[in-house]
Amino acid sequence: MQLWQYLFIAMKAMTQLPGNCAEEPRMECQSWAEVHAEAPEEAEVRYQEIAHQIAGEAVWRKIVEQGKHTDIALARHALNVLFLAGAESGFSILVDNGTCNKRNLVGKDFTRVKRLGGCDGGHAYSMWQMHPDLITDAAQGIRGINLIEDRAKSISIAWDLHRIRPKAWSTWRWARALTSHWEASHSLQEISLQ
Numbered sequence: 001m002q003l004w005q006y007l008f009i010a011m012k013a014m015t016q017l018p019g020n021c022a023e024e025p026r027m028e029c030q031s032w033a034e035v036h037a038e039a040p041e042e043a044e045v046r047y048q049e050i051a052h053q054i055a056g057e058a059v060w061r062k063i064v065e066q067g068k069h070t071d072i073a074l075a076r077h078a079l080n081v082l083f084l085a086g087a088e089s090g091f092s093i094l095v096d097n098g099t100c101n102k103r104n105l106v107g108k109d110f111t112r113v114k115r116l117g118g119c120d121g122g123h124a125y126s127m128w129q130m131h132p133d134l135i136t137d138a139a140q141g142i143r144g145i146n147l148i149e150d151r152a153k154s155i156s157i158a159w160d161l162h163r164i165r166p167k168a169w170s171t172w173r174w175a176r177a178l179t180s181h182w183e184a185s186h187s188l189q190e191i192s193l194q
Contacts, residue, residue: 004055087171098148
C-alpha cells in the first residue's frame with residue numbers, strides 16, 4: 001500500500017467519514033455534512049489531496065535528507081503530522097480554507113467555527129493551527145495567510161516544527177497516542193513511500 005492511501009484511510013477513520021454517499025444518500029451522510037460543513041464526497045476528495053501532499057513531503061524528505069531516516073521513520077512522522085492536524089482541526093474545511101480566521105462570521109459558520117475553538121481567536125492558521133509569530137524556528141517571514149493559501153508549505157512547516165519542537169502544540173501527546181494506537185493495528189511495514 002502506498003503511504004498516501006494509508007494516511008487517507010487513517011483520516012477517514014478519525015473523522016468517521018461515511019462512504020458511498022453519492023450513490024446511497026442517507027441520514028448518516030446528511031448528518032456528517034451538517035456537522036462538518038462539507039459533503040462527505042467533497043471531503044473525501046480533499047482528504048485524498050491532503051494525504052497525497054503529506055506523503056509527498058515524506059518522499060521529498062527522503063530525497064533531500066539522503067537516507068538520513070528510514071522509510072518507516074518517515075512514514076511514522078507523516079502519520080504523526082497527519083494526526084496532529086486531526087487533533088488540532090479535525091481536518092475541517094472551515095480551518096483548511098481559512099474561514100475560521102475571518103472576522104464577523106454569522107450563522108452556521110460562526111457556530112461551527114466556535115465549536116472548533118475559533119482558530120485561537122483567528123490567530124492560528126492551517127489545519128495545524130500554527131501561530132506565525134511562534135513558528136520562526138521552522139519558517140522565516142511566513143504570514144498566516146501563507147499557511148492557508150499554500151497547504152504544501154503549511155505541511156512542510158508543520159513537519160519541521162514537529163521535529164524541532166513537538167510540544168509547540170497542546171495536542172502533541174494526543175497526536176502521538178493516536179499514531180501509536182493506529183500503528184498498532186495498521187502496520188507501517190508494508191507501506192511504500194512512492
